[in-house]
Amino acid sequence: SYVLTQPTSVSVAPGQTARITCGANQIGSNSVHWYQQKTGQAPVLVIFYDSDRPSGIPERFSGSNSGNTATLTISRVEAGDEADYYCQVWDSSTDHVVFGGGTKLTVL
Amino acid sequence: QVQLVESGGGVVQPGRSLRLSCVASGFTFGGYGMHWVRQAPGKGLEWVAVMSFDGSYKKYGDSVKGRFTISRDNSQNTLYLQMSSLKVEDTALYYCAKDAHSTGSSSSSRLTNWGQGTLVAVSS
Numbered sequence: 001s002y003v004l005t006q007p008t009s010v011s012v013a014p015g016q017t018a019r020i021t022c023g024a025n026q027i028g029s030n031s032v033h034w035y036q037q038k039t040g041q042a043p044v045l046v047i048f049y050d051s052d053r054p055s056g057i058p059e060r061f062s063g064s065n066s067g068n069t070a071t072l073t074i075s076r077v078e079a080g081d082e083a084d085y086y087c088q089v090w091d092s093s094t095d096h097v098v099f100g101g102g103t104k105l106t107v108l
Numbered sequence: 109q110v111q112l113v114e115s116g117g118g119v120v121q122p123g124r125s126l127r128l129s130c131v132a133s134g135f136t137f138g139g140y141g142m143h144w145v146r147q148a149p150g151k152g153l154e155w156v157a158v159m160s161f162d163g164s165y166k167k168y169g170d171s172v173k174g175r176f177t178i179s180r181d182n183s184q185n186t187l188y189l190q191m192s193s194l195k196v197e198d199t200a201l202y203y204c205a206k207d208a209h210s211t212g213s214s215s216s217s218r219l220t221n222w223g224q225g226t227l228v229a230v231s232s
Contacts, residue, residue, distance in 0.1 A: 001170070033218040035153075042203060042222040043153065049216070086153050090217040095167050097143065097155040097217060 002091040004100035022087030032070040110221040117226030130187040130204030138182035141212020146200035161210040201225040
């Protein structure tokens with residue numbers, strides 16, 4: 001099965017840039033989507049098709065995907081960005097939705 | 109706006125059954141694929157199942173295949189998850205989620221809207 005590997009945690013100071021990675025073999029050949037889940041809340045889609053933002057998501061959120069790594073970048077991090085972030089792809093070999101293990105973003 | 113409201117969760121003994129429901133509003137329910145996703149306490153997201161807009165296509169995660177059944181009633185704007193032979197490891201918050209597309213099964217499949225979840229606890 002397709003496995004997406006994310007770091008368990010990332011810490012960043014307010015105003016700095018956070019980068020959260022999602023690794024898998026040839027992930028650059030897949031469309032990657034990212035979700036933000038704040039404590040006690042349902043997930044929210046923040047990036048789709050590697051780098052597109054749904055309406056209402058700040059421009060500070062961006063994404064990229066190439067080779068074996070997809071990256072969610074959050075610029076000018078704010079305290080309100082503290083959350084768990086999950087990457088997701090569709091595994092065409094199994095017709096399954098696959099989530100990464102999640103990364104806890106801590107704003108120092 | 110899109111609303112998804114899950115219900116049907118509760119405490120159940122191992123080996124028993126439970127049926128979850130998800131009532132949708134704010135969009136044309138019969139035009140979109142729908143998913144169930146679960147999250148065990150303190151753990152990450154685990155995809156459970158998907159059904160296409162018309163019910164003709166369904167797929168399950170490996171850990172629930174053969175025990176869970178996804179279904180939908182487009183006339184009632186409702187998605188279901190019938191869970192049988194429940195195990196302790198099925199304990200989780202169960203979310204229903206709307207796909208961006210009608211099939212729910214493509215490389216562009218993504219979950220655009222989520223409910224708040226219903227909690228299932230399997231315990232003796």
